[in-house]
Amino acid sequence: MWMGRVVGRLWAARQAASLAGRKLLLVRPETASGAEGHRLIVAVDGLDAGPGDRVIVARGSRVRDLTVGADVADKDVVIGIVDGHEMAPS
Amino acid sequence: MILGRVVGQVWATRRDARLARAKLLVVRPTGIYEPAFGEPAFGEPGSGARHLVATDDLDAGIGDQVVVCLGAPARVSAGGNDVPVDAAVMAVVDRAEIDANALGAAGAGPGIRRKLTEALG
Numbered sequence: 713m714w715m716g717r718v719v720g721r722l723w724a725a726r727q728a729a730s731l732a733g734r735k736l737l738l739v740r741p742e743t744a745s746g747a748e749g750h751r752l753i754v755a756v757d758g759l760d761a762g763p764g765d766r767v768i769v770a771r772g773s774r775v776r777d778l779t780v781g782a783d784v785a786d787k788d789v790v791i792g793i794v795d796g797h798e799m800a801p802s
Numbered sequence: 803m804i805l806g807r808v809v810g811q812v813w814a815t816r817r818d819a820r821l822a823r824a825k826l827l828v829v830r831p832t833g834i835y836e837p838a839f840g841e842p843a844f845g846e847p848g849s850g851a852r853h854l855v856a857t858d859d860l861d862a863g864i865g866d867q868v869v870v871c872l873g874a875p876a877r878v879s880a881g882g883n884d885v886p887v888d889a890a891v892m893a894v895v896d897r898a899e900i901d902a903n904a905l906g907a908a909g910a911g912p913g914i915r916r917k918l919t920e921a922l923g
Contacts, residue, residue, distance in 0.1 A: 713855035713889055715812060715828065741853075743810065743828060748852045758886075759816050768814060768826070768855050770888045774874065778886040779818060791886055792817035792826070799810035799828065800864045 730785035768792035
């Protein structure tokens, strides 16, 4: 899993049927120590997260099957919304 | 499995129900287990992200060096094959050692050696 901040939502009128119209979030890896890397990941929302939320994202087809369902074509799923976290001073 | 250091802890009330009892730690991988080729999965060492979130039932704490398992075996450790996680703490390291000679034989340069030593230090 990894932690990130939801920086946006994504809508697509034309999309694969296998995305099943699921809510798609743009998530950027980030901890209290700051943002990491340059990638944005498109994750399926397994809970009800929104822009600004800090979330935990898990990866893999099995994770996907267990949460949003085997018929969704994305392997990155939001499985937790962070209340707070503590980081050692770096 | 990869080696890392616990740098934080996360709390999340709204989480997948099967994660209810899991303690979640933020782990910084040493970065020495980067795959030789191919693009690493997001969150894995070498992907640009510098942390992982892993479940922990060995009661590791901030500052501990840990072994983290990624992928399917992590689920079993986290409580069963129906827990939607992809990383779990498998061991809390008491001591890790790198043989500088063996490393030299493998063709690693001084930069890598320094990085490894720092990572374990």
